[in-house]
Amino acid sequence: MAFVPAPGYQPAYNPPLPYVAPVMGGLRPGMAICVQGLVLPHADRFQVNLASGPEDEADLALHLNPRFGAEGQVVLNSRSGGQWGPEQRRDLQALVPGTLFEIIVTVTPQDYRILVNSRPLDDFPHRLPPERVAAVTVDGDLELHSVTVLGAGDMPQTIPYQGNLPVMEQPPTLHPPVPFIATIPGGLIPKKTIVVKGFIPPDAERFHINLRAGPGGDVLLHLNPRPGEGLVVRNSLVGGTWGAEELDLPHNPLQRGRYFDVSIRCGNRRFKVFAEGQPLCDFAHRLPPGPHADTLEVDGDVVLSYVHF
Structure with a gap:
């Protein structure tokens, strides 16, 4: 991947x-x-x-x-x-x-x-x-x-793009305060990517990145790094009920005292999560018939450098 x-x-x-x-x-x-x-x-x-x-x-x-x-x-x-x-x-x-x-x-x-x-x-x-x-x-x-x-700015259409991924046309939101809440224009449709980059303080215990179906709606992906425990917990909140946690990872670069870069791409059947350009985990869509994430939330023990989608 x-x-x-x-x-x-x-x-x-x-x-x-x-x-x-x-x-x-x-x-x-x-x-x-x-x-x-x-x-x-x-x-x-x-x-x-x-x-x-x-x-x-x-x-x-x-x-x-x-x-x-x-x-x-x-x-x-x-x-x-x-x-x-x-x-x-x-x-x-x-x-x-x-x-x-x-x-x-x-x-x-x-x-x-x-x-x-x-x-x-x-x-x-x-x-x-x-x-x-x-x-x-x-x-x-x-x-x-x-x-x-x-950012793509107003890049000329003659410039070739990679593959068939949607262009990240929005300017990055630089150093937003935490908690951060934003609407994803058009929602996180298949192949679209969001990027969250920031710094994990040396005393951080946990923070989360949520993809919701509208403000206050179902959480389709709850990505919850817990540097104090050395874990990255993934889950969903559908109809007010939390699902089963997923914990296994090939590696965990989300550590205290480090910058981090998390990219989340929506697939037809799953969210694909990358950290520093390396695969971190997949998270299967739990809400059929597909993802409807249009709200991004970031909160907890984290300092944001930028959010980009």
Whole structure:
């Protein structure tokens, strides 16, 4: 059961450095880039680039360059035709050697809005059209855990899509508060995917991701990680009655003190759940004749990075 990302959602997990991710069709407002990793304990610097191509000499729409040691700043810049523009410098804030980090860059019509560990770092105005961005590149003194390009924007119809999966056209909801409740436009129809990404605090006991048939309705999938017990419980609540719990897993990456990435895809007979792009479990539909999930709920001991569908 290999995980195939839906168009508009391009993840990579634990890639080697230097890393280059293609951006099909360029960037457009509503899209976002998420980079997660660990700053190496004796880090000097690393960089995240939004580039016009994979080449070292490519133009850079955004060069995000944390520098540790004596400088102790994040340098933001652009490069066009081999010439660097004026720098913007900001404090490192939560970027600390030896610790985990998350950088989210959101594309707006005017600029790139940059968040580091949920806190605003800076806005960087467009000096090159974002549509020219053809690659995200990452390198330097870090352990790279994931890079994800989110959203299809108003991608031209000439751009080929993978397979026949529905496009994830909605912009991601970034850093929503918990509890989180949202309506899934059109419901979670077969082959459609939702993604929940976040952080499990070191003292977390449990949280849950529910797919409901309307607000307050039947729970078609109750995905209940319990890091305090080392379990991921799956169940349903139909007609006010809980069904039989399912517990078996091939592995459990949903652990305390870690970022997580859960993708749930609706099949004709079951929900397919993936974590970090690897199969986690299947959950057979218990409410015939099929799924009617149109409400997503997330609550408990969790910090959300984004929700995307």
